[in-house]
Amino acid sequence: MIFDWFILPGxxxxxPVEYSYAYGYVVLSYLVAAxxxxxxxxxxxxVIAASTRSATMVWLAAGAASMGCxxxxxxxxxxxxxxxxxxxxxxxFLTGLSVVLAIAASAVAFQFAREATTRVSRLVVAGTxxxxxIGAMHYTGMAAMRMDSLVRYHPSLFLASIGVAVALxxxxxxLMLYGVHTTGGSRxxxxxxxxxxxxxxxTLMHYTGMAATEFIPAVDHAPVEGIAINGQLMSFAxxxxxxxxxxxxxxxxxxxxxxxxxxxxxxxxxxVLRAIIDTASDGIVTIDAIGNVRTMNAGAERIFGYRxxxxxxxxxxxxxxxxxxxxxxxxxxxxLHDETDKIDVSHQATGHCKDGGxxxxxxxxxxxxxxxxxxFTAIIRDVTKRQMAHDELARSAAKLRANQQHLTAIMNSxxxxxxxxxxxxxxxxxxxxxxxxxxxxxxxxVGQNVGILMPDPHREKHDGYIERFIDTGEATVIGKHRExxxxxxxxxxxxxxxxxxxxxxxxxxMFVGVCRDITLRKQADxxxxxxxxxxxxxxxxxxxxxxxxxxxxxxxxxxxxVSDNTRFLQTAxxxxxxxxxxxxxxxxxxxxxxxxxxxxxxxxxSAEAADLDFLIEEIPTAIExxxxxxxxxxxxxxxxxxxxxxxxxxxxxxxxxxxxxxTITVSRNQWKYSAELKTDFDSSLTDxxxxxxxxxxxxxxxIINAAHxxxxxxxxxxxxxxxxxxxxxxxxxxxxxxxxxxxxxxRKVFDPFFTTKDPGKGTGQGLAISHNIIVTKHxxxxxxxxxxxxxxxxxxxxxxxxxxxxxAVA
Numbered sequence: 001m002i003f004d005w006f007i008l009p010g011x012x013x014x015x016p017v018e019y020s021y022a023y024g025y026v027v028l029s030y031l032v033a034a035x036x037x038x039x040x041x042x043x044x045x046x047v048i049a050a051s052t053r054s055a056t057m058v059w060l061a062a063g064a065a066s067m068g069c070x071x072x073x074x075x076x077x078x079x080x081x082x083x084x085x086x087x088x089x090x091x092x093f094l095t096g097l098s099v100v101l102a103i104a105a106s107a108v109a110f111q112f113a114r115e116a117t118t119r120v121s122r123l124v125v126a127g128t129x130x131x132x133x134i135g136a137m138h139y140t141g142m143a144a145m146r147m148d149s150l151v152r153y154h155p156s157l158f159l160a161s162i163g164v165a166v167a168l169x170x171x172x173x174x175l176m177l178y179g180v181h182t183t184g185g186s187r188x189x190x191x192x193x194x195x196x197x198x199x200x201x202x203t204l205m206h207y208t209g210m211a212a213t214e215f216i217p218a219v220d221h222a223p224v225e226g227i228a229i230n231g232q233l234m235s236f237a238x239x240x241x242x243x244x245x246x247x248x249x250x251x252x253x254x255x256x257x258x259x260x261x262x263x264x265x266x267x268x269x270x271x272v273l274r275a276i277i278d279t280a281s282d283g284i285v286t287i288d289a290i291g292n293v294r295t296m297n298a299g300a301e302r303i304f305g306y307r308x309x310x311x312x313x314x315x316x317x318x319x320x321x322x323x324x325x326x327x328x329x330x331x332x333x334x335x336l337h338d339e340t341d342k343i344d345v346s347h348q349a350t351g352h353c354k355d356g357g358x359x360x361x362x363x364x365x366x367x368x369x370x371x372x373x374x375x376f377t378a379i380i381r382d383v384t385k386r387q388m389a390h391d392e393l394a395r396s397a398a399k400l401r402a403n404q405q406h407l408t409a410i411m412n413s414x415x416x417x418x419x420x421x422x423x424x425x426x427x428x429x430x431x432x433x434x435x436x437x438x439x440x441x442x443x444x445x446v447g448q449n450v451g452i453l454m455p456d457p458h459r460e461k462h463d464g465y466i467e468r469f470i471d472t473g474e475a476t477v478i479g480k481h482r483e484x485x486x487x488x489x490x491x492x493x494x495x496x497x498x499x500x501x502x503x504x505x506x507x508x509x510m511f512v513g514v515c516r517d518i519t520l521r522k523q524a525d526x527x528x529x530x531x532x533x534x535x536x537x538x539x540x541x542x543x544x545x546x547x548x549x550x551x552x553x554x555x556x557x558x559x560x561x562v563s564d565n566t567r568f569l570q571t572a573x574x575x576x577x578x579x580x581x582x583x584x585x586x587x588x589x590x591x592x593x594x595x596x597x598x599x600x601x602x603x604x605x606s607a608e609a610a611d612l613d614f615l616i617e618e619i620p621t622a623i624e625x626x627x628x629x630x631x632x633x634x635x636x637x638x639x640x641x642x643x644x645x646x647x648x649x650x651x652x653x654x655x656x657x658x659x660x661x662x663t664i665t666v667s668r669n670q671w672k673y674s675a676e677l678k679t680d681f682d683s684s685l686t687d688x689x690x691x692x693x694x695x696x697x698x699x700x701x702x703i704i705n706a707a708h709x710x711x712x713x714x715x716x717x718x719x720x721x722x723x724x725x726x727x728x729x730x731x732x733x734x735x736x737x738x739x740x741x742x743x744x745x746x747r748k749v750f751d752p753f754f755t756t757k758d759p760g761k762g763t764g765q766g767l768a769i770s771h772n773i774i775v776t777k778h779x780x781x782x783x784x785x786x787x788x789x790x791x792x793x794x795x796x797x798x799x800x801x802x803x804x805x806x807x808a809v810a
């Protein structure tokens with residue numbers, strides 16, 4: 001019975017058989033255990049690396065057998081290490097069973113390690129099963145021993161050996177996981193160290209079990225049955241077997257590892273190639289010798305709209321009819337015989353998509369031989385959008401050419417010269433007007449520096465202007481109208497008006513200039529200026545003519561004073577001469593003794609006849625009146641002289657208060673009968689830069705207009721002339737209480753030849769000339785406000801000094 005295996009309390013004390021250990025076998029048993037552990041790592045790596053179930057089972061069986069046999073071999077060497085005083089034999093069946101138990105326990109260890117779990121529960125279960133298996137292997141092997149002794153076990157040590165087996169098995173499994181799954185450059189060294197520790201654990205399990213064993217001498221001394229084993233031969237066989245297994249396993253593992261690496265590399269290459277093929281934007285289709293699709297990539301799926309499984313195995317012809325022959329089947333002969341117009345040549349064809357649509361395809365076919373079978377690879381590209389873009393580009397190009405021709409026609413019909421140059425100053429375009437203007441043909445001008453169209457010194461400086469503009473943005477003529485001098489092909493120079501602008505064309509600066517020959521305009525301007533001068537002179541003469549009667553009347557009155565008083569003095573002096581002659585005679589008579597009474601009577605008679613008292617009283621008055629008349633004439637002459645200031649081209653600082661007063665004096669006869677004229681001058685007003693003669697003309701026109709407007713009312717009116725300083729401007733106001741101007745006529749008062757006066761009272765040039773003088777020549781403004789029946793106010797503004805020019809017409 002099983003209890004006979006144990007030494008129980010109450011059993012009679014029996015002296016056990018003494019035994020010892022051959023430590024060479026002990027060391028050898030440890031080395032076999034360590035070597036079998038290291039071999040297990042190799043086999044476990046193959047188990048984990050196996051890619052198929054069958055390979056996994058083969059390597060799992062090989063690993064379990066190798067580790068089981070190694071563990072058993074360590075146990076058997078441990079048994080051989082026991083030195084008994086009698087012969088030992090072994091039961092063949094139990095010995096074989098112990099080997100099976102060792103292999104089974106190793107299979108449990110390999111299965112656990114293959115799953116690579118780190119859960120404690122799984123580790124404890126697997127360690128328990130492995131420990132129990134190794135314990136069963138050990139004690140089954142002990143039961144297989146046949147000797148002249150009985151094998152008995154101390155229960156406590158027996159249980160302790162099982163516990164040690166379970167604990168050390170759990171530790172060994174954890175070490176196996178660490179050894180197999182460790183990574184890094186020291187992996188092999190770690191595996192060797194782990195194998196050494198596992199070998200020690202297996203050895204400790206065995207010798208812990210041996211510590212629980214006692215050998216009790218047999219009582220009946222019956223013959224010992226079983227197989228007798230030579231320890232040295234057995235140990236040699238075990239060592240050779242272990243080394244052979246290790247070498248075979250290492251070689252098989254090395255071959256498998258390399259085959260696996262090659263297979264993995266091949267698979268990886270295949271995956272990479274497939275990934276490249278599937279990420280290619282082009283469609284890639286392989287076709288067999290009868291035209292059936294064998295593979296198609298994602299690009300082909302996108303082009304045709306089919307999934308690969310819908311097309312593989314079907315003919316390529318429905319997708320691309322160009323692959324078909326006359327009967328609609330695959331044109332095998334055209335591709336199998338490497339015809340130059342079929343193989344490795346780009347074609348265009350229509351592709352038929354799943355949705356019923358079509359696509360314009362560009363494809364090329366290459367031939368390959370796989371296992372003696374002809375195969376074809378078609379690289380397909382959907383060029384529908386590219387063709388559409390090409391067609392659109394062609395249409396755009398045609399439209400651009402038409403637009404270019406249209407633009408050229410327009411540019412050639414423009415009357416102004418239009419010239420474009422690049423940033424180096426080289427002429428790029430030259431229209432027909434430019435040919436007519438400068439005398440160069442297009443072929444002569446294009447490609448030349450634009451300086452050929454300029455006289456010196458502008459020719460030499462022009463390139464510098466361009467460089468400065470490009471570098472700094474500083475522009476001399478860019479975006480501005482400017483008068484310039486052009487140079488014709490024959491070398492003659494002429495005035496031009498030019499406008500230059502720039503543009504960015506593809507990152508390069510281009511300049512476009514529009515030129516106009518203003519020779520005729522300059523001539524017309526000169527003629528117009530001459531006519532305006534003549535017109536102003538005529539208007540001045542008209543004004544002087546208008547003033548002539550008044551000035552004559554103004555001068556006639558003091559002249560009449562002088563004339564009458566002179567005649568009076570002439571008569572008075574004659575009478576005084578007679579009286580003086582009489583008194584002279586009286587004096588002489590008194591000296592000569594003539595009759596004094598008669599002389600006195602004669603002198604008295606002459607004095608009475610001459611009215612001597614009257615002469616004495618009136619002669620001083622007549623002289624005073626004559627002097628006043630002469631002063632009045634001098635004043636009028638001086639005013640006329642100042643009013644008729646000689647024309648000049650340059651402005652001069654002018655006291656406009658004095659100038660206005662002079663004009664009032666000259667025009668007095670025009671307003672004195674119909675209006676009272678008041679002045680309100682700003683005494684702080686400084687001299688104003690102006691053309692004095694033309695300014696006087698404007699004031700005269702306004703005063704005469706005011707006087708005529710008051711005359712039209714038939715009433716005595718008032719004219720007020722004022723001057724003021726307003727910021728940087730001098731303001732002159734002329735107001736009247738005349739008839740006023742109708743609203744519909746206000747906008748026309750400055751138009752030439754427009755007048756509302758009766759015939760003979762004006763030509764309509766006064767205000768037009770006044771506007772030109774104030775606005776154009778002085779940079780000022782003139783505005784008119786009027787209310788019918790209430791009067792009119794005209795305001796003139798002239799800039800003071802360097803004030804900004806302002807032009808406004810109300």
